[in-house]
Amino acid sequence: MPFHQVLLLLFFIFSCLFFVTIQSRHHYGHSEQEQFHIVSHVSHPPSLAPEPAVAGPSYSVFNVLDFGAVGDGVTDDTQAFKLAWDMACQIKSAVLLVPDGYSFMLQSTIFSGPCKTVGLVFRIDGTIMPPDGPDSWPRNISKRQWLVFYRINGMSMQGAGLVDGKGENWWNLPCKPHKGVNGTTMPGPCDSPVAIRFFMSSKLTIKGLKIKNSPQFHFRFDACHGVRVESLTIKAPAQSPNTDGIHIENTNNVQIYNSIISNGDDCISIGAGCYDVDINNITCGPSHGISIGSLGINKSRACVSNISVSDSVIQHSNNGIRIKTWQGGSGCVSKVEFSNIHMEAVRNPIIIDQYYCLTKNCSNQTSAVVINDISYSNIKGSFDVRSPPMSFACSDSIPCTNLKLTQVELLPAAKGRTVANPFCWNAYGTVLKQTIPPVYCLMEETNATIDNTLLCG
Ligand SMILES: *[C@@H]1O[C@H](CO)[C@@H](O)[C@H](O)[C@H]1NC(C)=O
Ligand SMILES: *[C@@H]1O[C@H](CO)[C@@H](O)[C@H](O)[C@H]1NC(C)=O
Ligand SMILES: *[C@@H]1O[C@H](CO)[C@@H](O)[C@H](O)[C@H]1NC(C)=O
Ligand SMILES: *[C@@H]1O[C@H](CO)[C@@H](O)[C@H](O)[C@H]1NC(C)=O
Ligand SMILES: *[C@@H]1O[C@H](CO)[C@@H](O)[C@H](O)[C@H]1NC(C)=O
């Protein structure tokens, strides 16, 4: 769109906003002076004025307050965000600003692209939050996701702000598998929203934010290419169900760095169709650890490869580094490297579980997602003695192959307790340097290795 048209459009939008805002201000009984302030925004839209303070290429700042957002934590600010987004999305270089000192309540929203913006920045310095719990969620809007970014090519979401998922009333839904008042309740069909979901997008950076108490996963990336996540703080209570920190699926070229995650499910979970993923310097726990899977549900095909998890700490978690697959699936997990990971009182520090099943009575199947070429090096620390420190429960029909262990030293967290031996079932591999406790149960490689290598392509 040519520049003068943008100006016209802006003027039009601000004119509309003017009336809407004045009306709503009246409604909330604000002073004449505040209304005047709004008028000044109309005559001088800040949006197109290049920021003089910033050197380099000029860009425009779209502050949601200038689009009618109130930020009192109660008023629905969704429309203001949408207007700001639509404007920011139209120009070459833009910052959508969520300013410090305000709390914005947003309904479930899809921020769609493609945008014309080359360097779009979604800057969150204030707080954003969804409606409070399932009762406040509009009936006709999907309960599976809150904020969705769709078909965005190149965006940075950053800032010192907070995304507060207000998940508590969702976690307490009776259908959730978690420790309720009267013990564990069974899982049932019930949706809760992922806080922030990126879908079919690329060149994304998520940096510096704090996010807490999502109703379900905190971040989810589906079918994305090129994702860099760094310096996040993700926090939810240890008992909150399904509150994974970052879930990726059908997504490749991913870097997740320097983040602190504690929650009620996996810190990071890697689903089907992910490859070229680098995870480094994560402090994880209390949580369920860092997982690949679960894969192969309902006989589905899942391929995951070239995953690295390094220089991280996993503490007070019921799993450390885990690969979990359902029976009956197909596809392959290969080229996975876990290195330099410190465990602290982790219940299953190293685990492969090819019998993953939520109901404990899944029927036995002959096919399986193949597991090949997984290396564990320099994994040290302590484990919760209720489970073996290492467990490789591979499929009956298709063994795990090419497992490599070196410098694995795991000591019981509670001294003087009887410790279960490492467990292997149909697992092939090599111990390059003796581990603590020693692993004698891995079988020597045979031709199965070659078969699996072929199966994994
Ligand atoms: C949901 O319903 C409300 C009022 O009933 C309506 O204003 C809104 O447009 C609907 N939203 C969708 C996405 O259908
Ligand atoms: C817990 O069990 C008690 C006794 O059976 C019952 O009275 C109470 O309503 C239950 N609470 C919930 C939240 O289900
Ligand atoms: C690792 O991440 C933490 C934040 O969790 C950060 O303070 C620290 O500087 C990072 N370490 C390196 C070597 O980047
Ligand atoms: C594995 O992924 C990394 C990025 O994490 C990438 O640099 C590397 O080229 C990939 N290796 C292969 C063999 O594709
Ligand atoms: C698996 O299949 C069951 C029964 O057909 C279905 O209810 C469930 O939604 C499926 N799960 C997934 C993740 O596709």
Ligand SMILES: *[C@@H]1O[C@H](CO)[C@@H](O)[C@H](O)[C@H]1NC(C)=O
């Ligand atoms: C597993 O057990 C549950 C409850 O005990 C039952 O509802 C379900 O049908 C069983 N599933 C299979 C696959 O047998």
Ligand SMILES: *[C@@H]1O[C@H](CO)[C@@H](O)[C@H](O)[C@H]1NC(C)=O
């Ligand atoms: C599956 O196989 C295992 C081991 O052979 C056996 O112990 C278990 O009972 C079987 N489960 C079912 C549901 O058939």
Ligand SMILES: *[C@@H]1O[C@H](CO)[C@@H](O)[C@H](O)[C@H]1NC(C)=O
């Ligand atoms: C491996 O395969 C070769 C050729 O197919 C066969 O001769 C050999 O006996 C096999 N070795 C084992 C241990 O199965």
